[in-house]
Amino acid sequence: MSDVKNIKLLAFDVDGTLTPGDLIFGKEGEVYKSFCVKDGMAMGLAHYAGFITGFITGRSSDIVKKRGEELHIDFLLMGIENKEKALENILKKYRISWEEVAYMGDDLNDLPLFSKVGLSGCPADSCKEIIMTAGFVSQYNGGKGAAREFIEKIMKAQNRWNQAVEHFISLRK
Numbered sequence: 001m002s003d004v005k006n007i008k009l010l011a012f013d014v015d016g017t018l019t020p021g022d023l024i025f026g027k028e029g030e031v032y033k034s035f036c037v038k039d040g041m042a043m044g045l046a047h048y049a050g051f052i053t054g055f056i057t058g059r060s061s062d063i064v065k066k067r068g069e070e071l072h073i074d075f076l077l078m079g080i081e082n083k084e085k086a087l088e089n090i091l092k093k094y095r096i097s098w099e100e101v102a103y104m105g106d107d108l109n110d111l112p113l114f115s116k117v118g119l120s121g122c123p124a125d126s127c128k129e130i131i132m133t134a135g136f137v138s139q140y141n142g143g144k145g146a147a148r149e150f151i152e153k154i155m156k157a158q159n160r161w162n163q164a165v166e167h168f169i170s171l172r173k
Contacts, residue, residue: 003118004102004118004119004153004154004157004158005157005158006099006100006118007051007100007101007102007118007119007154007158008051008052008094008096008100008101009051009052009053009054009090009091009094009096009100009101009102010043010046010051010052010053010054010101010102010103010104010150010151010154011053011054011055011056011087011090011101011102011103011104011113011117012054012055012056012103012104012105012147013055013056013057013083013103013104013105013106013107013109013110014033014055014056014057014059014061014064015033015057015058015059016105016106016107016123016125016126016142016143017104017105017106017122017123017142017143017146017147018035018036018039018055018067018142018143018147019033019034019035019142019143020034020141020142020143020144021106021125021142021143022034031061031063032063033061033063033064034143035067035143036143036144036145036147036148038145038148039143039145039146039147039148039151040067040070040071041148042147042148042151042152042155043071043073043147043151044071044072044168045151045155045161045164045165045168046151046154046155046164047071047072047073047074048164048167048168049155049160049163049164050160051155052074052075052094052096053071053073053074053075054068054073054074054075054076054077054090055068055073055075055076055077055078056077056080056083056086056087057077057078057079057080058079058080058081058083058109059078059079060078060079061078064076064078065078074094075090075093077090083105083109083110083112083113084112084113084116087101087103087113087116098116098117098118099117099118100118101116101117101118101119102117102118102119102120102121102150102154103117103119103120103121104120104121104122104123104146104147104150105120105122105126105130106122106123106125106126106127106130106142107126107127107130108127108129108130110122110130111129111130111133114130114133114134114135115133119135119136119154120133120134120135120136121134121135121136121137121138121146121150122134122136122137122138122146123138123140123141123142123143123144123146124137124138124139124140124141124146125141125142126142136150136153138150
C-alpha cells in the first residue's frame with residue numbers, strides 16, 4: 001500500500017459499495033437502486049478538490065449513469081467484466097500510476113484491483129475475502145456512508161477536507 005497522501009484518483013464499485021446492494025425490480029422489469037447522499041456530498045467535495053473520480057461496475061444501468069452525471073464524475077465504466085483492465089485504461093488516459101489510485105469495492109470481482117491500487121477500501125458488510133485484503137474497512141455498510149468515510153480519510157490525510165468544506169459553505173452564503 002502506498003502513502004494515502006499520493007492518491008489522485010478515487011474509483012468505486014457501485015452495487016454493494018455506493019448502494020446497499022439491493023436490486024429492486026418493478027413489474028415492467030425496471031431496476032431501482034438507492035444511493036447515500038452523504039457519499040455523494042463527499043464525492044462532490046473530492047471532485048472540487050481536484051481528485052479524479054469514477055465508477056466501475058459490472059452492471060449497466062441508466063440509474064447509475066444519472067447518479068454519475070449528478071456527481072460530475074470523470075469516468076463511468078459499466079458492464080465491465082475485467083475491472084483491472086478497464087481501470088488500467090483509465091490510468092493511461094490520466095497518466096496516473098496504480099499507487100495513486102484508491103479503490104473501494106465489496107465483493108470477489110473487486111479483489112484483483114485490491115493488490116494493484118495504492119489504497120483499497122471496502123464497506124463493513126463486504127465479503128470476508130475483501131475485508132481480509134482491504135487496506136481500509138469502513139465502519140459503515142455499502143450505500144450507508146462507507147464511501148464518505150473512505151473519501152474523508154484520504155482528503156483529511158492530504159489536508160484537503162477542510163478547504164473543500166469551507167469552499168462548499170462559501171457557495172451557499
